[in-house]
Amino acid sequence: MNLSLSLCFKAFTFLSLCTIAIGCLDEELALRHQWSQAELKQLQSLHLASLPTVTDPGNAYLDSDTAAEFGRKLFFSPLLSQDGNTSCAHCHQPKHYFTSGKPVDGKRNTPTVVGAAAFSWQFWDGRADSLWAQALFPLEDPGEHALTRLEAVDIALNHFLADFIGVFGETPALTWFLQQQTSSFSHNENWEGLSEEQRAQVNQLFASIGKALAAYQARLMPDVSRFDRYVEAVVRKDFESASQYLDPAEEAGLRIFISERGGCIRCHNGPMFSNGDFTATAVPKSIEDEGRLAAIPQVISSEFNCLSQYADRQGRNCDELTYLKTQGEELRHAFKVPSLRNITLTAPYMHNGSFTHLSEVLDYYNRSPRNGLGHTELEPLYLFPFQLEQLEQFLSSLESGIAPSSVWGLTHGKEKIE
Ligand code: HEC
Ligand code: HEC
Structure with a gap:
């Protein structure tokens, strides 16, 4: 009797300890994943689902699958170049998440085209x-x-005529061009010989090539990442799953990323982790490149900008261009805030490829030197090395590869493109 009583008591204490322990575990998890309402809102604004559907009123073919398929052929075709060797994919390589993997090509580092459609500029x-x-x-x-405009149109129509007609139809410009082709004017000097009206026909065809290429690239979007899954889990208070998506170091990195201490969110915000704006951050040697300031007159005078006669659906809203800020020292040496999704796949970094590793980028932010520039938007962070490491680990949770596309069965980040 005595014995069974004490056994019973022991079993009871054991059971209750267990329940307390499990309770503690739950509480510990809840505590670890605790975010204020404001922070939760911020996390949700970074979630990929916050990305609006990609649109471009200037390109009526953006959503067309046949245009995308035509664009894909153009993107991978080396025929569309002077040396017969240079396709878009030559620099935007699927195996490098559509970058070249080199520090620079020409003057600048090759950015990815994945997700580019989400940006205005x-x-x-x-x-x-x-x-x-x-x-x-x-x-x-x-x-x-290295083609002339006439050559580009000439080659595209010679090799992809059926695709072209399949997308854009037999337009007057096309009919006219095909007639001219027999008398061949695929050299630069012939451009000079063309009338204003004839040039407009060529420009129309040239613009169509761009629209097909854009339709293809608009289908290359980042996939849902571990970070996105984490946000979903935290929002539904499923803390166990949350722990599986981000480990404690990554989560700590996320806290730094959105906190005032790290301040990354000032510029890298929204579902693409970019505000789409231009900022001077005094990256080494940026003094050699005027950046945004020099680009403004170019985009205003471009014959293919939003206001151009070659943009579809004219009379639409071109406010971004019309009310563009054209002056200001803050535009000098300013560069676009890049997306940080899949940033682990696109080394080297910055507009001039000045950093090879993410750790160098973060060390740079920590010091935020001026590098001879009068103006930079950055301030030194004075983070500890372990915090920089946490930031870097957090960035790796944004790796997801490319979202599968219904058009040509892109497999999950495996770059099965052709
Ligand atoms: C010789 C290498 C090279 C080739 C070929 C090339 N690109 Fe690029 N691409 C670059 C570089 C370098 C940049 C950045 C240039 C700059 O910002 O001034 C860039 C920028 C871009 C961007 C802007 C992305 C962003 O985030 O701003 C897109 C989109 C793009 N290229 C698409 C294409 C397409 C389409 C083709 C083929 C018609 C092509 N590229 C051919 C090297 C190349
Ligand atoms: C004031 C705006 C601003 C802030 C704040 C900021 N960034 Fe950036 N970030 C930029 C700009 C602009 C670039 C591109 C600079 C260039 O190429 O010259 C960039 C580039 C990067 C790159 C390289 C991207 C690439 O594709 O090459 C990484 C990584 C990065 N930032 C991470 C961070 C992190 C982490 C923080 C917080 C510690 C942060 N940034 C804070 C504006 C900012």
Whole structure:
């Protein structure tokens, strides 16, 4: 009797200790994943689902699958270049998350095209105000595809005529061009010989190439990351799953990222981890590059900008261009705030590729030197080395690869493109 009583008592204490322990564990988890209402809102604003559907009223073909398929062919075609070797994919390589993996190509580091469609301004300095207009630059750039405008149109129509017609139809510009092709004018000097009206026809066809390329690239978007899953779990108070998505170091890094201490969120905010704006951060040697300031007159005078006759749906809202800030010292040496999604896949870093590793970028932020610039938006952070490490670990939770696309069965970040 005595014995059974004491056994019973022991069992009871054991059980209650267990319940208390489990309770403690729950509480510990809840505590670890505790965020204020304001912070939770911020986390949700960083979630990929906060990204609005990508649109471009200037490109009526952006959502067309046939345009995307045509664009894909153009993107991977080396035919579309002077040396017969340089496709867009030559620098924007699927295996490098659509970057070149080199510090610079020409003057600047090659950014990824994945997620580019989510941005109003293209290039590090934003000298193109749409994805379709951007695509026309490399074609005519002597250091890239090195074609003349006439050659680009000529090649595209020679090799991809059926695709072109499949997307844009037999437009008057096309009919006219095909007639001219027989008398061949695929050289630079012939541009001079063309009338204003004829140039407009060529420009129309050239712009169409850009629109197809944009339709393809708009389908290359980052996939949902561990960070996004974490936010979902925290919001539904599923702290056990939350722990599986981010480990304590990554979570600590996230806290620094959004806190005033780290201040990253000042510029790297929203679902792409970028405010899409231009800022001077005095990256080494940025003094050699005027950045945004020099790009503004270029985008204003561009014949393919938002206000251009080659943009579809004219008369639409071009406020971003019309009310563009054209002056100000803060624009000098300012560069676009890049997205941080999949940042682990796109080394080296910054507009001029000055850092090879993420740890160097973070060390740079910690010191925030002026590097000879009169103006920088950064202040030294004075974080401890272990905090920089946590920030870096957090950034790795943004790695997700490319979202599967219904158009050509992109597999999860495995770059099965062709
Ligand atoms: C020789 C290498 C090279 C080739 C070829 C090339 N690019 Fe790029 N691309 C770059 C570099 C470098 C930049 C950044 C230049 C800058 O900011 O001034 C860039 C920028 C871009 C951007 C802007 C992304 C952003 O975040 O701002 C897009 C989009 C893009 N390229 C698409 C294309 C397309 C489409 C083609 C083919 C028609 C192409 N590129 C051909 C090197 C290349
Ligand atoms: C004042 C705005 C601003 C703040 C604050 C800021 N960044 Fe940046 N970030 C930028 C700009 C602009 C660039 C590109 C600079 C360049 O290329 O010259 C950049 C580049 C980067 C890059 C390299 C991206 C690439 O593709 O090359 C990383 C990584 C990065 N930032 C992380 C952070 C982290 C982490 C923090 C917080 C410690 C932070 N940033 C704070 C504006 C900012």
